[in-house]
Amino acid sequence: MNLLELGAAALAAAVREGEVSARQAVEAYIQQVQASEPTVGAYLRLDEAGAREQAERIDQASWEERRRWPLAGVPVAVKDNIVMEGMETTAGSKILSGWVPPYSATVVERLVAAGAIILGKTNLDEFAMGSSTEFSAYHPTYNPWDPGRVPGGSSGGSAAAVAAGSALVALGSDTGGSIRQPAAYCGVVGLKPTYGRVSRYGLIAFASSLDQIGPLARTVEDAALLLEVLAGVDAKDATSVDEPVPPYRQHLDQPLPGLRIGVPAEYFGEGIDPVVQRTVEAALQRLAAGGAQLVPISLPHTPYAIATYYLIAPAEASSNLARYDGIRFGLRQPASDLTQLYESTRAAGFGVEVKRRILLGTHVLSAGYYDAYYLRAEKVRTLIRQDFEQAFAHVDVVATPTTPDLPFPLGSRSDDPLRMYLSDVCTVTSNLAGLPAISVPCGWAEGLPVGLQLIGPAFSEDLLLRAARMVEAVTERPRWPWQREEA
Amino acid sequence: MAAKAVGYDVIIGLEVHVELKTRTKLFCGCENRFGAPPNSLTCPVCLGLPGVLPVLNQEAVAKAARAGLALGCTVREISKFDRKQYFYPDLPKGYQISQYDQPLCEHGQLAIYDGRGNYVKTVRIRRIHLEEDAGKLNHLGQRLSDAAGSLVDLNRAGVPLIEIVSEPDLSSGEEARWYLNALRTVLSYLDISDLRMEEGSMRCDANVSLRPHGWAGSLGDLPRVEIKNLNSLRNVERAIDYEVERQATRLAQGLKIELETRGFDDVSGRTYSQRSKEEAHDYRYFPEPDLPPLRLEAAQIAAWAKALPPLPDRVREELKAAGLEAKDAEILVQDPSAVAYFRAAWEAYGKAVPVANWMLSDLARLLNAAKRGYGDAPVPPAELAALLTQIDRGVLSGRMAKEVLEAMFERGESAEAAIRRLGVSQISDEGRIRQEVEAVIGEHAKVVEDFRAGKEKALAFLVGQVMKRTRGQANPEVVNRLLRELLSEPVRPSGS
Amino acid sequence: MGFTVRDVRHVARLARLAVSEKEAERLVSDLNAVLTYAEQLNALTTDSVLPTFHGLGRAMPLREDAVHPSFSPERALSQAPQVKDAMFVVPRILEGDGEGGAEE
Incomplete structure (x- = not known):
């Protein structure tokens, strides 16, 4: 049996029952990391020793203990903007080079408590600001489906690791699409939960009112299993919400007869690559053939979403990044x-995209501009939110392409910030509205994956996962890049 | 005396920061304690490490709301937190979590009194908001400007503060002092803060401007000078008086007043410029995304209001109604532990005025000397009452009672035990005193004659003799009365 | 265009970010592009719309006033670039370095 072939639920079950040791699973994945990293570059840091240690702990535990671990022996990659005590965490920035956090994120604690094995920390655009992972201060990450193309971003390392088989599942963070867009580009499943569904404690903040941590996985089932572990209220995060966590995985195959799928006109047509649109539409037709209802809808404020997002997110970022000052941790430049x-520490430590956003955000909050930019954007955010409220009076979920295009070649957009920003057009609305959204592969075009995005009402992750499972069921997936390499 | 500015009204508003006495900091579980070793009360949250989030302390909210209610404010059912952004090494996150446009409490008022307890005026409170304190900087070297660098201690970072902002209703340094005094008194009744200006648990900034008579514009258009970090009531008054004079002098010379922030130099008694308008702040306030709006139930606010202790204004009226003089009432009102002591002693004894008199004279003197307060007085209120009862019963003279009180204070004895140990109980038994009086009359025939001839002074000598024979224990009233009685009788042959 | 090199210098000073001349020029054009793009929001009438500042409109949970163990000073200082007497070291503070000193 090739251990890489097992899904998270199957692997965890095998480890719990002692059919496979956690150590075997870890070794298989470490081997795959070593094979894929030279061409993918998904990781910033591997923790082989820590992973082996945790594997030993799992293997030595009694069956009584192991049976309580839903992720027993499951190798997980963690985006490097999520802190883990004792392991260097940089958020892809030079300003945090060498920083060893003295505490762990709530999600990391939950993973470890669930028996997962953290393999290492994955690459990202610096402070999660970007859509290609090219803005990592360390190195780029390459798309496992085509190394000439970007894996998307900012959770590009996590998405690429899952696609490359160098992690079974991964954690990403999503502020304007940073889980879903790389999931789409890498042909994996990515879920951004409802704002407040998952604790942000220990997530290095980019834009606090938009950020959420979520799972990236090969399958909807793995994503559901991971979300079950991550979700739930946390006393350390006042914005986390005390809503019950349903057994997502158990519900997955419950049918959704007559599911009403809203298809918003604003997400199709102009600005969307026809190849992407055709692939998404074909998938929707297959769902309709299976009994779903496609309902044309309008989300009229969608055209304002990018402008809204690129005022609010930088404003919050400019504030969140004030703490990098060279005094308590991180980089410090000599100064008299x-x-x-x-000024010199921050100039040396931040990359160009981060600087752009800090200055933009500082400007929109500064005296004389607050009302015209920041406040106005927060009002338009209300309008965008209301669009969805109205839509969900008539439909169960909303379906859109996850990205307007296929993965683009490295270097093709990094010099044009506005163009790069516009590629977030399909994903930012659900962050602005605080809603859950999932990207699931719905077809391959030109050998590259295309993602379909489903957006649901607040705390409808259960429904979204089931709907995504339906998409998965009607989508033919080629062999994974790591399966091809093996062949 | 208060500075004068001829042709101008003096306009003063105060911003007072008060550290709340909670067990933990405002947004994390680190202990809120003064004087711990540097950086020993910190955690990821108050160090401002990447990834951390604030969680609001409910006790800080309750204490801030109670302060608002005690100062007649409306407590908002919905308030929100905002980030106030600036870079300084004592501010780990690069922003302070504060409240900008929806503070917890609004629209209160505070009556102020002069040193003799006379009502002066009522000052409006604009707002009270909750915010976190910054850490502490220790400069290497004498002054900031020539220091080689500074050391940052973050124990205080995140300690809960309330900022109480008055309307510009004050018009002299003296009034500002009275206001602060009244504020401190009210807050001391709530037991929500140590209120120690010297330790920084209460801090004051003063805004001072001069308004020309007949000024038609808004107060906001007047050039305003903010004096920062005044650390005692006396310095608040001194700094304001100096500043009023400085501004008046400049205006008299035809110079303008710059909008600026000034410091106060304790030694020279002068204010000095710290930052001019050109360096004005741009704090870039915006709503704190990590904290949802704070919602309080109306019933909760009502319950807090109901549970407030009797406050100074009410206590002051009560004391005056009990017969205390305004001045005495004022002294007691200033100190909630004195009021508590007074109430207990008054209840045990039954009369208010003697209790106040004894508290404010002899007991106060003993407490001062021992550097103690009424809260930990070695003589409990019930024992002061017992002592006063013994005076009423004639067991003790006033002079004896002082002696007994001192003994009680020193040894922590009950009144009864001290009287017994000292053997100072007064002789009021008439038969016993009559014997002594008769003996004295018999021994001092010459003096008796003088008295009978109209020399009133002679009586004092005779009283003194009786007291001497009784070692001071005879009740002087009885001695006096009996002497007069016996001396007014016809002379009887001795031995009859 | 609205946003000038002067503006870049102003916000860079507020954000405590040293910006070279070359960077400043580039930033002017980048930020102008975004701000110009953002002007489309002016087409919407928002006077009567309430802003959405928070991720989700839930009320704030409060924390009990219970002490949690703090870090030891060693741990608190373990990642600091410069330490003296169990405190973080900063270089000398000049006039105008003060809180929020905003102008060039």
Whole structure:
């Protein structure tokens, strides 16, 4: 049996029953990491020793203990903007080079408590600001389906690791599409939960009112299993919400007869690559053939979403990134006075995209501009939210392409920030509205994956996962890149 | 005396920061304690490490709301937190979590009194908001400007503060002092803060401007000077008086007043410029996304209001109604532990005025000397009452009672035990005193004659002799009365 | 265009970010592009719309006032670039370095 072939639920069951040791699983994945990393570059840091240690702990545990671990022996990759005590965490930035956090994120604690094995930390655009992982201060990550193309971003490392078989599942974070867009580009499943569904404690903040941690996985089932472990209220995060966590995985194959799928006109047509549109539409037709109802709808404020997002997110980011000052942790440049310390440390530590957003955000919050930019954007956010409220009066979920295009070649957009921003057009609305959204592969075009996005009402992850499972069931997937390499 | 500015009204508003006495900090579980070793009360949250989030302390909310209610404010059912952004090494996150446009409490008022307890005016409170304190900087070297650097201690970072902002209703340094005093008194009744200005648990900034008589514009258009970090009531008054004079002098010379922030130099008694308008802040306030709006139930706010203790204004009226003089009432009102002591002693003894008199004279003197307060007085209120009862019963003279009180204070004895140990109980038994009086009359025939001839002074000598024979224990009233009685009788042959 | 090199210098000072001349020029054009794009929001009438500042409109949970163990000073300081006497070291503070000193 090739251990890489097992899904998370199957692997965990095998480890629990002692049919497979956690150590065997870890070794199989470490081997795959070593094979794929030279061409993919998904990881910033591997923790082989830590992974082996945790595997030993699992294998030595009694059956009584092991049976309580839903992720027993499951190798997980964690985006490097999620902190883990004792392991260097950089958020892809030079300003945090060498920083060893003295505490762990709530999601990391939950993973470890569920028996998961953390393999290492994955690459990302610096502070999660980007859509290609090209803005990592360390190295780029390459799309496992085509190394000339980007894996998407900012959770590009996590998505690429799952697609490359160098992790079974992974954690990403999503502020404007940073889980779903790389999931689409890498042909994996990515879920951004409802705002407040998963604790943000220990997630290095980009834009606090938009950020959510979520799972990336090969299958909807694995994503459901991982979300079950991650979700739930956390006393350390005042924005996490005390809503019951349903057994997502158990519900997965419950049918959704007559599911009403809203198809918003604004997400199809202009600005969407015809190849992507055709692939998504074909998938929707297959769902309709299976009994789903396709309902044409309108989300009229969608055209304003990018502008809204690129005022709010940088504003919050400019504030969240003020703590990188060279005093308590991280990079510090030599300086003879305090202002110089701040200015030179931050100039040396932040990359160009982060600087752009800090300055943009500072500007929109500064005296005389707050009302015209920041406040206005927060009002338009209300309008975008209301669009969805109205839509969900008539439909169960909303379906759109996850991205307007196929994965693009490295270097083709990094010099044009506005163009890069516009590629977030399909994903930012659900962050602005706080709604859950999932990207699931719905077909392959030109050998590259295409993602279909499903957006649901707040706390409808259960429904979204079931609907995504339906998409998965009607989608033919080629062999994974790691299966091809093996062949 | 208060500075004068001829042709102008003096307009003063105060911003007072008060550290709340909670067990933990505002947004994390680190202990809120003064004087711990540097950086020993920190965690990821108050260090501002990447990834952390604030969680609001409910006790801080309750204490802030109670402060608002005690100052007559409306407590908002919905308030929100905002980030106030600036870079400084004592501010780990690069922003302070504060409240900007929806503070917890609004629209209150505070009556102020002069040192003799006379009502002066009622000052409006604009708002009270909850925010986190910054850490502490220790400068290497004498002054900030020539320091080689500074050391940052974050124990205080995140300690809960309330900021109480008055309307500009004050018009002199003296009034500002009275206001602060009244504020401190009210807050001391709530036991929500240590209120120690010298330790920084209460801090004051003063805004001072001069308004020309007949000024038609808004107050906001007047050039306003903010004096930062005044650390004692006396310095608040000094700094304001100096500033009023400085501004008046400049205006008299035809110079303008710059909108600026000034510091106060304790030694020279002068204010000095710290930051001019050109360096004005742009704090870039915006709603704190990590904290949803704070919602309080109306019933909760009502319950807090109901549970407030009797506050100074009410206590002051009560004391005056009990017969205390305004001045005495004022002294007691200033100190909630004195009021508690007074109430207990008054209840045990039954009369208010003697209790106040003894508290404010002899007991106060003993407490001062021992550097103690009424809260930990070695003589409990019930024992002061017992002592006063013994005076009423004639067991003790006033002079004896002082002696007994001192003994009680020093040894922590009950009144009864001290009287017994000292053997100072007064002789009021008339038969016994009559014997002594007769003996004295017999021994001092010459003086008796003088008295009978109209020399009133002679009586004092005779009283003194009786007291001497009784070692001071005879009740002087009885001695006096009996002497007069016996001396007014006809002379009888001795031995009859 | 609205956003000038002067503006870049102003916000860079507020954000405590040293910006070279070359960077400043580039930033002017990048930020102008975004701000110009954002002007489309002016087409919407938002006077009567309430802003959405938070991720989800739930009320705030409060924390009990219970002490949790703090870090030891060693742990608190373990990642600091410069430490003295169990405190974080900063270089000297000049006039104008003060809180929020905003102008060039």
